[in-house]
Amino acid sequence: MSHYVPSRDLIARVAAGETAATARLITRAEKGLPEARDALAEIYKRAGRAHVVGITGVPGSGKSTLVAVLAGKLRTRGVKVAIVAIDPSSPYSGGAILGDRVRMTELATDPGVYIRSMATHGVVGGMARAALDVVDILDVAGFPIVILETVGVGQDEVDIARASHTTIVVSAPGLGDYIQAIKAGILEIADIHVVSKCDRSDANFTLRDLKASLMPSPASGPSPWIPPIIGTSAVKHEGFDELIEAIDRHRAVAFDPDAGNDRRRHIAGFRLLKTAENLLLDRFAASVDNRAAPLIALLARREADPYSLATELLEPTNAEDKSR
């Protein structure tokens, strides 16, 4: 099908679970095509059934391996899984998977699994906007679980992991992750903590440190949910039943009409803010005309400062009329 199918006409095919149509609409969402806007609005209104599970951790924490084994375990239970990876060091590439790990190859050829790796570069209109549109498309395509994997470095990536129903933060022994994660501010966003690589002898230290750091603070109010700490081993396939059980339990909280309300409002608020910010920046980019060049020249010669020139650049185009 080489002719251009309007995005509106792809919706029914996505809803019918057609992989090619789903992939097409996802590509348009990533590119931020104006033509796809109405279709994505319709997708948003239809979505809301999938359980969105954000998984994050510092590089080297074993996130991608954890995701692969978790997806495999869900498949043996007959659950379809979609994976959206936003991580330049992720072993996925496009629809294919780099590397030769058997379990990943199995996943790649399983029609009950959809894997999408999003580049962090070249996504138009903001990564958060694009990632959450992609999640909605997969939701409408009928995946009951959508895993959103991000590297826990950088504000955007952490915010995206937090804009899920259930956020899993992965720590690993031997990385100094404990300190790294605290510094990156990601431990506090966890609904579920995973310590990966628990076949290693030093994993006990990581588990102990994590437990010590998560002592409930007396300042925090009553909560219906206490984040569990789960040790996993991808090598020994241990801890995954416990992890799936925790994910299911948290799903019940997140989808509860009352208990999940704050979280849904947080997600919607983040989405509205990011969409508005992207729209604002798009309009600004479209409005920057030949007025910028002389300002850049002034700035390069350090004859004026960035703040003053930026203020000038943001003036309405007819600013010179006022000074007459």
Add this chain to the structure above:
Amino acid sequence: MSHYVPSRDLIARVAAGETAATARLITRAEKGLPEARDALAEIYKRAGRAHVVGITGVPGSGKSTLVAVLAGKLRTRGVKVAIVAIDPSSPYSGGAILGDRVRMTELATDPGVYIRSMATHGVVGGMARAALDVVDILDVAGFPIVILETVGVGQDEVDIARASHTTIVVSAPGLGDYIQAIKAGILEIADIHVVSKCDRSDANFTLRDLKASLMPSPASGPSPWIPPIIGTSAVKHEGFDELIEAIDRHRAVAFDPDAGNDRRRHIAGFRLLKTAENLLLDRFAASVDNRAAPLIALLARREADPYSLATELLEPTNAEDKSR
């Protein structure tokens, strides 16, 4: 000095090389304090002498160790060095340095070295804006070289590394970095390539792969600069004389009135754009009032889509007047 010194009054002290005043103004720049705006404008106009060297690479590439050894080598030549690290996995913390490596402890107690670790969270008004303000302050404080270390993950971090006079991209053997770096799009921004950990036997493969991938493309025009590839070993202290020589050679190109013109314009353009974007987003954040809450509620119930509601949120506050 516990009383509040106006930022304007700190400028002369910064210019005199007073460390306490420099640290104070840097903290205010990070916080994006409006009170510091005029002082930072003045700092910008006074700056422009320091050679800003951006160093980036994927996590685990050995960036921080490279920076530490490089700074030590520059110190033995009598050159003062400032280091600004934007990396949650960086071994620096505040003014202090985590970890117990001797060379880092030496650096931390050397008055000819200033180290500042910037959190990627909680920086107000954008990381790029803040980082480049900090670089200017250190420039005015008299550091002839300011090293700007960022992790090569995420668009912001890569853009910041590129907004320097000289960008060094660090690769390391055994990480699959080669593929990672290409995927992250950071190899192409290098003025100088470093392959770290060249004491390892597999470093030859990394060097070879890198050379093969950097074959000059026939499409590219004539350039006064061909990025060299330098192997270093922090353990054996090898390759650093060659690296310093390459940095010096590139400095001559970057500061050349003609050859460096495009680069200076790129840096100024990036700075103007980022400052304008931050200003725009600040204004938007200040304008979001109680109109947002009902829109978020609609969105959480999926009764309307993000794009339509964001468009509505961006309408001027008196939008309802029009509909009368």
